[in-house]
Amino acid sequence: MATYIVGDLQGCFDELQLLLQQVNFNPTQDKLYLVGDLVARGDKSLECLRFVKSLGSAAQTVLGNHDLHLLATAYGIKKVKEKDRVDAIFSAPDFADLIFWLRQQPLLIDRSKEQGFVITHAGISPEWDLATAKQCAHEVEQVLQNGDYQTLLAEMYGDQPDHWRPTLTGIERLRYSINVFTRMRFCFHNKRLEFACKRPPQAAPDDLIPWFELQNPLYQQVNLLFGHWASLINYPTAKNIYPLDTGCVWGNKMTMLRWEDKQYFTQPAVKSYIG
Numbered sequence: 486m487a488t489y490i491v492g493d494l495q496g497c498f499d500e501l502q503l504l505l506q507q508v509n510f511n512p513t514q515d516k517l518y519l520v521g522d523l524v525a526r527g528d529k530s531l532e533c534l535r536f537v538k539s540l541g542s543a544a545q546t547v548l549g550n551h552d553l554h555l556l557a558t559a560y561g562i563k564k565v566k567e568k569d570r571v572d573a574i575f576s577a578p579d580f581a582d583l584i585f586w587l588r589q590q591p592l593l594i595d596r597s598k599e600q601g602f603v604i605t606h607a608g609i610s611p612e613w614d615l616a617t618a619k620q621c622a623h624e625v626e627q628v629l630q631n632g633d634y635q636t637l638l639a640e641m642y643g644d645q646p647d648h649w650r651p652t653l654t655g656i657e658r659l660r661y662s663i664n665v666f667t668r669m670r671f672c673f674h675n676k677r678l679e680f681a682c683k684r685p686p687q688a689a690p691d692d693l694i695p696w697f698e699l700q701n702p703l704y705q706q707v708n709l710l711f712g713h714w715a716s717l718i719n720y721p722t723a724k725n726i727y728p729l730d731t732g733c734v735w736g737n738k739m740t741m742l743r744w745e746d747k748q749y750f751t752q753p754a755v756k757s758y759i760g
Contacts, residue, residue, distance in 0.1 A: 488600065488744040490518045492729035493712040495551065496527025496570060498536065500739040500752045507750050508743065512543035518594060520712035521549025521606030521667070523587075525569040526734045527758045530555075534574065534583045548590050549606040549713060550667040556629075557638040559584045568759075588629050592666040593622035600744060602708040602727075609709065610665045611676045611699035612649035618703075621662040628659065647678040670714050672696050685716040697726045710742070734758045 489508065494501055510517065523537060523546060524530035537544050555571060557563040559580075565571060574580060594604040597615065609618045628637045640656045641663050653661060664678060671679045671686075671693040679693055686695050695717075697704055708725045715732035722728060733739035736757045741750045 487515045488518070489515065489741050490520065490602075490604065490710050490727075490729060490744060491741040492520055492731055492739060493522040493549065493715070493733070494519065494527070494533045494739070495522050495525055495734040495758075496530035496533055497733045497739060497754065497758065498527070498529035498532040499755050500733050501533065501536070503755075504739055504741045504750055504752045507752070508741070512540050515543065517544040518604055518710075519544065519546035520604055520710060520729050521547045522551045522712060522730075523549070524555050524571055524574070525551035528570055530569075530571050531573040531577055531583075534587065535579070538583065538586050545594060546590055547594055547604055547606050548587075548592055548667065552587060552590070553638070553641065553663065553667060556584065556588055556634075557641075560635050560638060562635065562639045588634060591622060591626055592662070593618060595619060597707045602710050602744065604710045606667045606711060607669045607713040608665065608696045608711050609701075609703065610649055610661075610669070611672060611696055611701045611704075613665075613701075614703055615707065621658070622666065625659050625662050625666075644678070644680050648676070667713070669696050672699055674699075683714075683716060685718075686720055697722065 519537060523533045537546055558565045592605065596602050628634055637659060641660055643660060646653060646657050646661050649661060668680055669678055671682050671689060673679055673692055674694060676699055682689050682693055708727060710727040710729060712730035714728055715730045715735060717728040718731050727742060729740050729742060731738050731740040733754050736754050738751045738753045
């Protein structure tokens with residue numbers, strides 16, 4: 486049995502299949518984790534959703550920002566962006582089942598006790614310990630899965646609040662959590678979130694720092710696996726920080742990590758999806 490964690494799919498279904506062939510992935514024995522953003526920009530988002538769903542308990546994903554945006558468009562809250570190339574999902578006979586399944590997925594996967602790692606799409610706030618991160622993820626998941634999810638999906642957009650306070654309540658608390666788990670890249674030195682810069686850290690303004698380089702004991706206590714930030718390719722990170730988005734949809738490659746021996750497997754993009 487092996488455990489695999491793969492970076493952002495973003496509709497790049499063919500590359501995922503080629504990666505799984507490389508390792509002879511066996512869904513009856515192996516486990517596949519995904520760091521979110523199953524959909525958008527690539528041309529086979531529908532196939533990605535169907536495949537991951539079809540694996541049942543052999544696969545588990547967290548939600549990414551593109552996944553949440555798909556939910557918002559599915560419920561008529563936002564308009565579909567042509568560049569997201571998700572029209573096939575909306576015309577699929579299993580559309581409702583896929584959207585319901587996607588809405589049930591978590592924001593955080595905690596395998597810290599069993600295997601020593603935690604998975605989110607973008608990261609964990611520099612102002613949280615693991616217990617707080619799990620609680621905040623649970624609060625959002627409860628609304629998405631069982632609560633007034635349409636109001637949440639309508640009101641999740643926005644950059645404020647950008648600073649954690651335990652006293653945050655209601656939509657402000659939920660929005661901060663969603664932004665941390667699905668949008669965060671840089672923070673200011675005072676740990677406030679910043680969303681405009683998507684550059685590699687080497688090219689960022691001096692007042693910005695990658696979230697995982699801020700002071701937080703959690704960042705040294707557990708292995709953190711995430712995606713979302715394709716421009717981290719070749720950026721040196723601490724040994725327990727695992728960025729897995731290597732920009733397949735941008736014409737680069739898809740990356741998968743086998744956890745037991747920390748071996749990486751890569752698959753170059755089979756074609757250019759963007760640009």
